[in-house]
Amino acid sequence: MSIVFWACAFATALLIPSLAMVAWRLLYGPSAADRVIATDMIGLLGIAVGAVACGITGHTAYLDIGVGIGLFSFLGAVAFAALLESRPASQPEPEPEYDD
Numbered sequence: 001m002s003i004v005f006w007a008c009a010f011a012t013a014l015l016i017p018s019l020a021m022v023a024w025r026l027l028y029g030p031s032a033a034d035r036v037i038a039t040d041m042i043g044l045l046g047i048a049v050g051a052v053a054c055g056i057t058g059h060t061a062y063l064d065i066g067v068g069i070g071l072f073s074f075l076g077a078v079a080f081a082a083l084l085e086s087r088p089a090s091q092p093e094p095e096p097e098y099d100d
Contacts, residue, residue, distance in 0.1 A: 008055040015052065019045050030096030036080045043073020 022045060026038035050066030053059075 004055050008052050011048070011052045011055075015045060015048055032084050036077060036084065039080055040073065040077045043070055043076070046070075046073065 019042075022038050022041045026035055026042065029035045029038060046069040047066040050062045050069060054062035054066075
């Protein structure tokens with residue numbers, strides 16, 4: 001077992017809960033801005049998953065897949081921001097309700 005394998009195993013252990021937390025923020029985020037940031041983070045985590053897969057398998061094609069994920073993630077975040085920008089100013093965003 002090489003150090004690359006253990007580094008990839010450690011990175012995988014960090015990526016799984018990160019993906020779960022970001023997915024929760026995307027679904028239940030209190031504001032639309034939180035959802036935009038979550039879509040961008042999903043893309044970044046997708047790139048990280050591609051890098052870890054490359055480290056584990058040794059196939060560099062996973063890095064190309066990571067670049068593609070990054071491109072589509074950027075375009076998705078821009079489209080989401082444009083959608084929020086086109087929202088009429090007369091509709092204020094509802095305030096989040098926090099339980100104490």
